[in-house]
Structure formats: C-alpha cells, structure tokens
Amino acid sequence: MPDRPDMAAAVAAPPLTNLIRSGGEMFNWTDTDGRDNQLLTRLVLEHAGPGRTVLVAGPHPDGLVAALAGAGAEVTWLLRSLIDAETAARAHPGITVLSGAFGKADLTGGYDLVVAAGGIQRLNSAEGDQLAAGELLDRLAAAVRPDGALILMHDNQLGAHHTVRLDPGARHRDDAAWHPSETTEGPAARSQLTAHLTGAGLVVDAAYAAFPEPGDPAVLIGGVTLGDVTSPLRPWLRTVLAQAYTVAFRGRPVLSDPRRLVNRALRAGAEETVAGGWLVVAHAPGDTEPAREWHDVLVSDVHGVYTPDAAEPGVTGRVDSLVRERIVNPVAADRLEDRLLELCAAADVRRLRQEIAQYESWLGAGPVSGPRALADLSDLGITADGPVVMSARWSPAEPVPAQIVLVRALWQFAVRLITWGRPHPWPNTASAADLAAILAGMAGRSLADDELRAAIDLQVVIDSAEFGLGPAERQAHRLALLAVQPGTAPLDVAGYHELTEALWRQRYQASHLLAMMEWNEQIIRSRDSALSKMDWELQLLRRTWGGRSLMLAKRAYKKVKK
Structure with a gap:
C-alpha cells in the first residue's frame, strides 16, 4: 500500500535541529490565531538589539518574533503546543524553539529581555502540574538577568471585553480559548500586578x-494621563478608543456596546478598571541603568504606531478614492457631537440651530478638501475660534462639495441619534433621512434625495476602506444605511442591550400606531352616529305637515333668490 502524502512529506522533511522538547508539551493542540500586532512589536523592539538574548514566553504574533530575530537578537521561543513549536522551528531556523510547559523549561542563565505579551494564561500545559499565577510571575521575573527587562501583558478579568462578551461555547470550540481554570488567584488589578x-x-x-x-491591543494609556480627568488628551482619547472598539467588535455579538462603558469610564477617570489588560515594563536592578523612552499614550491604527506628542501628519497610502492621512490634534475642548447630543436631550432647538449653523459656516461654500471633508462630528472639537479637527484618518482624493459634506455629517449624527436611542426634539420622524432633513434645515439648507444618496455612498466608501468590505458587503451595508428608522439597532456593534432597546422602540412605535388607529376609528364611529342622528331627524321632519311646509318654503326661497 503506498504511503500517504502527509506521511511521505514527514519522512522527507529534514530534522528540526533548533527544536528542544522540554516536557509537558500538548499534542494535537494549537494556540495560533494568525494575528500580528504592530503596537506590541514597536514596544518590544525598543528593548531589543543585536546580541541581546530574548525569551518569548507563550504564543505571540509571528511577526513580532521575526522582528526580534531581524534586529539581531538571540531569540528563544517557548510554546506549549508541539504543533506550533514545529511550525515555528521550520519558519524561523535561526531561533531556538522550546516545546513544553513553562514550569519544566530550563531557563538557567537568564535573558536580557523576557517577553510575555500573550499573558500568563497560556504558559501552563494540560500535560503536567498547573502553576498558580503567582508562581508563573515569579518564574518570569527570575528569568530576567540583571539590567534585563520584562514586558508582560496581564488580562483584566473585569475588563470591558469580558463584561460584554456574548459567545457561548467559545471555550469548548476554540483551542486558543482554553484555560485550566478561571483566574481567581494572582493579581486582579494593575496595582496588585506591579506590587x-x-x-x-x-x-x-x-x-x-x-x-x-x-x-490585540490598539491603544496604551499610562503615565500621568492614566486616570487624569483634567488631561487635555481626554476628548481625543474618547475618539481614539471609540474607533479602536469599533474595529475590534464590529460584527461581533456582544452583551452591550463596549464603547458606552469605556466612554463613561473615561469621563470618570476609571479607564484602568475596564481596560482589556495591563502591559507592564520592568527591569532587574544591575550595575547600569539603561536609558529608555516611556510613553504616556501609544496608538496603533491604519497609519502605523504613534504617540500624540510625536505624531507627524502625512499621507501613508491610498485606498479607492480616499487617501490615508493622519491628523492628531489633542486640544482641551468639548467634542461637537457631545454638545449636539446634550442639546438634543434638552430639546434646546435654538442653541442646536446655532451650533449647526456655525459648523456649516466653518465648512464654507466651495468644495471641501483635506481631513475636514471626511471628519465625523465626533472628530471635531469646539474652541473659541470655532470647530477644529482633533483626529482624522482619511482624506478625499478630490474635493467634496460642501453640501455633501454637511449632509453626510448631519445624516450620520441622525443615524446615531436613532440607533443609540438618544432623545431628541423630533421623536416622531419616520427615518434618519427625515431627521437629517430637519437638521439641514436648521443650517438653511434643503436636502434632496440625490444629495442624501451621494452622502451615503461616501460613507460606504469610507467604511469599505476602513474595514475592507467586499462588493457584496458594500451593497448590503448601503441598503442597511438607507433603511435606518426608529427601531433600527446599531449597524456596527451588535449589542444585545441595544437590540433589546431597538425592539422596545419598535413595539412602542407599533403601539403608538395602534392607538392612533383606534382613536381614528372612534372618531369615525362618533361622526357616523351624529350623521345618522341628523338623517333620522330630517326624515322625521319630512314626514310631518310642518316639516313639509318648511321644505316647500325653503325651495321657494331658493327660486326667488335666483
């Protein structure tokens, strides 16, 4: 019987000389998720260099390990999965791969850099004793040489990603989601972890x-900015975090929209409590203190990794008819969208008209180019000199008519009012298009159907470039945007709470319509009754001599009048 192709390939494959099995490795198991993270890579490379020994403990993005090896470091990668270890050894012949449980690995001698950015939950193996969280942290700290560094990511069990999770059966369905037990021991707060x-x-x-x-972190907040409600970065951070959570949770069923929870925590200075995790950088004392640069905020997006104080505006590429352009302008100002939401909730139509008119005059009359042509109302701050763009990720390749820019911004605000269930002075509007027409009228502009469709098409182009939508997804997204009306749930993050709220609004609208129908029927019945009564009285009068005399007199009067 001939050999199977996979067996023949296994026999023909050369032996892996850079793979060491330390014991406790897991068979028929994988922790690979295939995701790279440029934020972690940037932070790790700041502590790596030629000749430095690096231990990568646990599953990590393949690009991070390749970047370490490319920087000239001597990399050792510890993986509990034998399949992952063999794959890594073949893909990176220049590094040493250890396969087995972290507790059984020989880490004598220490390392200049220990990277555990994948957390400590996947360092234990099912094929052996389970080390407690405190023991794992102690072993990681002991593996650091004097003057060496440790970069550790620790999962926050109180984080928003756990609070809003709605994925039953994930732990039994996905290998990467396996945990020996819930993390009930060990650090449960950032202060406990650092202590x-x-x-x-x-x-x-x-x-x-x-x-x-x-x-897969996209934003890191630390230093004096973390928990400081007076920081001028607060309005800008709300926009950045909202975008990060939109990208991460788009199309994923969740219990509730995590952006609301994080927004409230950020306003209260409690973002540390709901963070996805804590990334700690520590070093072992030695003879010298290496000079390193620390960041208060580090952000990763489609443009790359940057800090708000060192973000240089510039064009980084082009997608369809859009240009990737970075604008970072953290100013101490209120966001325009927040101000409009407050005015809508207070039904302050006069001030709402003033804010919209000011925004319309800021756009100008001619075609609009640059980042402000595609900036959302949440990206704009209100200063004494008028609106300013605090954050922008895209610019149009060609200028956009000011009317289309205005219609898109107001229509998008109308969509958020409806899908978020926010109060506004016109609760009986039929759709987002009708509400956008009312808002445009406050700026002295009318709203034509072709202008609305052009604005929605522009939004579809932006979302397609941002999230990589295909032709079929674009069409479905366009139809969903056109159909927004009271009772529509949010179109990006499908939260159970928001879906329940949308269902309630639909029932409220239906009950309101039923009540109106019942009222109309009662009015019609009362009028029919009154008409029947009048008709009966007329028929009675016509049957009597007095009534007949009155009818004859009426006819004679009409003839004389003619």
Whole structure:
C-alpha cells in the first residue's frame, strides 16, 4: 500500500535541529490565531538589539518574533503546543524553539529581555502540574538577568471585553480559548500586578492600560494621563478608543456596546478598571541603568504606531478614492457631537440651530478638501475660534462639495441619534433621512434625495476602506444605511442591550400606531352616529305637515333668490 502524502512529506522533511522538547508539551493542540500586532512589536523592539538574548514566553504574533530575530537578537521561543513549536522551528531556523510547559523549561542563565505579551494564561500545559499565577510571575521575573527587562501583558478579568462578551461555547470550540481554570488567584488589578513584580525583585518602569483586548491591543494609556480627568488628551482619547472598539467588535455579538462603558469610564477617570489588560515594563536592578523612552499614550491604527506628542501628519497610502492621512490634534475642548447630543436631550432647538449653523459656516461654500471633508462630528472639537479637527484618518482624493459634506455629517449624527436611542426634539420622524432633513434645515439648507444618496455612498466608501468590505458587503451595508428608522439597532456593534432597546422602540412605535388607529376609528364611529342622528331627524321632519311646509318654503326661497 503506498504511503500517504502527509506521511511521505514527514519522512522527507529534514530534522528540526533548533527544536528542544522540554516536557509537558500538548499534542494535537494549537494556540495560533494568525494575528500580528504592530503596537506590541514597536514596544518590544525598543528593548531589543543585536546580541541581546530574548525569551518569548507563550504564543505571540509571528511577526513580532521575526522582528526580534531581524534586529539581531538571540531569540528563544517557548510554546506549549508541539504543533506550533514545529511550525515555528521550520519558519524561523535561526531561533531556538522550546516545546513544553513553562514550569519544566530550563531557563538557567537568564535573558536580557523576557517577553510575555500573550499573558500568563497560556504558559501552563494540560500535560503536567498547573502553576498558580503567582508562581508563573515569579518564574518570569527570575528569568530576567540583571539590567534585563520584562514586558508582560496581564488580562483584566473585569475588563470591558469580558463584561460584554456574548459567545457561548467559545471555550469548548476554540483551542486558543482554553484555560485550566478561571483566574481567581494572582493579581486582579494593575496595582496588585506591579506590587507582585516589585516583590519578585523587579523595578517597574511603566504600567499601561491596554485597549481594547489584551491579545490585540490598539491603544496604551499610562503615565500621568492614566486616570487624569483634567488631561487635555481626554476628548481625543474618547475618539481614539471609540474607533479602536469599533474595529475590534464590529460584527461581533456582544452583551452591550463596549464603547458606552469605556466612554463613561473615561469621563470618570476609571479607564484602568475596564481596560482589556495591563502591559507592564520592568527591569532587574544591575550595575547600569539603561536609558529608555516611556510613553504616556501609544496608538496603533491604519497609519502605523504613534504617540500624540510625536505624531507627524502625512499621507501613508491610498485606498479607492480616499487617501490615508493622519491628523492628531489633542486640544482641551468639548467634542461637537457631545454638545449636539446634550442639546438634543434638552430639546434646546435654538442653541442646536446655532451650533449647526456655525459648523456649516466653518465648512464654507466651495468644495471641501483635506481631513475636514471626511471628519465625523465626533472628530471635531469646539474652541473659541470655532470647530477644529482633533483626529482624522482619511482624506478625499478630490474635493467634496460642501453640501455633501454637511449632509453626510448631519445624516450620520441622525443615524446615531436613532440607533443609540438618544432623545431628541423630533421623536416622531419616520427615518434618519427625515431627521437629517430637519437638521439641514436648521443650517438653511434643503436636502434632496440625490444629495442624501451621494452622502451615503461616501460613507460606504469610507467604511469599505476602513474595514475592507467586499462588493457584496458594500451593497448590503448601503441598503442597511438607507433603511435606518426608529427601531433600527446599531449597524456596527451588535449589542444585545441595544437590540433589546431597538425592539422596545419598535413595539412602542407599533403601539403608538395602534392607538392612533383606534382613536381614528372612534372618531369615525362618533361622526357616523351624529350623521345618522341628523338623517333620522330630517326624515322625521319630512314626514310631518310642518316639516313639509318648511321644505316647500325653503325651495321657494331658493327660486326667488335666483
């Protein structure tokens, strides 16, 4: 019987000389998720260099390990999955791959850099004793040489990503979601984590709150900015975090929209409590203190990784008819969208008209180019000199008519009013298009159907470039945007709470319509009754001599009048 192709390939494959099985490895198991993270790569490379020994503990993005090896570091990668270890050894012949449980690995001698950005939950193996969280942290700290560094990501069990999770059966369906037990021991707060590492002999240099999820962070907040409600970065951070959570949770069923929870926490200075995890950078004391640069905020988006104080505006590429352009302008100002939401909730139509008119005059009469042509109302701050663009990710390749820019901004605001269930002075509007027409009328502009469709098409182009939508997804997204009306749930993040709220609004609208129908029927019945009574009285008068005399007199009067 001939050999199977996979067996023949296994026999023909050369032996893996860079793979060491330390014991406790897991068979027929994988922790690979295939995602790269440029934010973690940027932070890790700041502590790596030629000749430095690096231990990568646990599953990590393949691009991060390749970047470490490309920087000239001597990399050792520890993986509990034998399949993942063999794949890594073949893909990176220049690094040493250890396969097995973290507790059984020989880490004598220490390393200049220990990277555990995948957390400690996937360091234990099912094929052996389970080390407690405190023991894993102690072993990680002991693996750091004097003057060496530790970069550790720790999952926050109180994070928003756990609070809003709605994915039954995930732990039994996905290999990467396996945990030996819930993390009931070990650090449960950032302060506890830093205190434990300090007790293990390390000096904590920086501790960041990571958003939106520890496995794929897009925003790191630390230093004096973390928890400081007076920081001028607050309005800008709300926009950045909202975008990060939109990208991470778009199309995923959740219990509730995480953007609301994070927004409230950010306003209260409690973002550390709901962060996806905590990223800690610590070092072991030695003879020298290496000079390192710490960041208060680190952000990753389609443009790359940047800090607000060192973000240089510029064009980084082009997608369809849009240009990727970075604008970072954290100013101490209220967001225009927040102000409009407050005015709508207070039914202050006069001030609402003033704000919209000011925004319309800021756009100008001619075609609009640059980032402000595509900036959402949530990206604009209100200063004494008028609106300013705080954050922007796209610009049009060609200028856009000011009317289309205005219609798109107001229509998008109308969509958020409806899908978020926010109060406004016109609750009986039939759709987002009708509400956008009312808002445009406040700026002295009319809203034609072709202008609305052009604005929606522009929004579809932006969403397609942002989320990589295909032709079929674009068409479905366009139809969904055109059909927004009271009772429509949010179109990006499908939260159970928001769906329930949308169902309630639909029932309210239906009950209101039924009540109106019943009232109309009662009015019609009462009028029919009154008409029947009048007809009966006329017929009675016509049957009597007095009534007949009156009818004859009426006819004679009409003839004389003619």
